[in-house]
Amino acid sequence: MLHDHTNTFSFISYEVQQRIATVTLNRPEKRNALNGAMVAELQQAFRQAGEDDAVKVIVLKGAGEAFCAGADLEYLRQLQQNTFDENLADSQALMQLMLQIYRHDKVVIAQVEGHAIAGGCGLVTICDLSYAVPEALLGYTEVKIGFIPALVSVFLVRKTGEGRARELLLTGKLIKAAQAATYGLITEVVPKANIDGYVHGIATALCDEAAANSLKVTKQLVGMVLDKPLQEALETAARLNAATREHAECRKGIQAFLNKEKLAW
Template sequence: MFMTLEIELNGPVATIWMNRPELHNAFDELLIAELTAACIALDADTDIRAVVLAGRGKSFSAGADLNWMKRAANNGVDDNLNDARALAKMLRTLAEMKKPTIARVQGAALGGGMGLAAACDIAVASSKAVFATSEVKFGIIPSAISPYVLRAIGARQATRYFQSAERIDAARAREIGLVHEAVEPEQLDAKVQEIVGALLQGGPLAQAAAKDLIRAVNGQLINETLVEETAHRIAHLRATPEAREGIAAFLDKRSPAWIGE
């Protein structure tokens, strides 16, 4: 049982609902701890194939709870460091889940909320959604979320928005790579389900390996070491029962065993 989250299960798909609508799903120590725990539990659940992260109410997440920030401002460096480590762990746990993850962004995703969207594998936004790295307005920096936002939009765009804290509408977010799709509000859930449907066609071990492959290859020089590593990765995967089943299903013109599980 969670106090700040609701977990909705629909067959092989789990939706994590941040459930503090009166506070625009802003996060504090409890939500950070609970979201970390939820990601760990769902990643370990072999019945779950995909995870959707969503927010109840008008906002996806307005980032850090102002009362939490106020408490942090009155704390010493050690307490602030512990809080920052917990936030960084939560984002990394979400980003490194073996299961595919989708952010369903229906409204404001500000500060850490934008970080949550960027930490998910795929982000789908309503045309009403708005994003910002607003930290500099509070005299701080988007430190914990920076690896995921930089991965999504690159250093050049981040250099602008980390300093200006400008609001980014859904169309602009798609243009700079922050979200994959921007649709009308009434189409949001259908688009999320469309992508979920595509994800469920893939082999779960292969999807986890694909995520790990991207982390290993991205930004690396193409040299003999990298080429050899990629050869080893595909060779090992081809020898797995999942790969044998996938190839056999294709040749037999049938669905592989993981579909419909």
């Protein structure tokens, strides 16, 4: 079943097919550069996917040559005219989008078929899984224009550790997808000819082989580990464990496992 909401957006496109929502950054002529309107549309699309029971997995990709080249030039020009409060509100909108993706109830997969730079690399950083073509360059170039990779630093330190984060954020260098994979910045490198099918296969397997509640709670577990002292993290994990045992999907899954039945989620 295909729900196509492409017409409701100007800077992105959104469609749902076979329980996979595909969110596409759709400004190929601007290398999918971010501006305030695109950030707002992305928030709307991720909210829509979150509320739609027909969606189990979300794929984020870019139209054309680039995944996302960072902030739009016009947008950067506008930021220079803004007051501090306007810039703070703008930055907080991007913060909300990043948190929304990072904490989303559904698994979010980045399909990176071109360069992901600055804010574009930030989007890749917060996805649960990410697959990039070998030609893709990734990096955070903010310091080179006198800016700072403020929001992404919070997520990158969690993802790659402090050493790698310092290296990438301070040098502003771009690295190839293969190196990004060894850094733990992306999950895997996939040839361009195969990436569509590969990501679709991963998304389909998540839909068919894992319970929606299990994916949601597992994301919560991973997301909260670094926020709590060890004992508190373990107590929270134990409570989530106990609560999950009572969930209908868990009962169904264990029953099928005990009966050696194949279960389609």
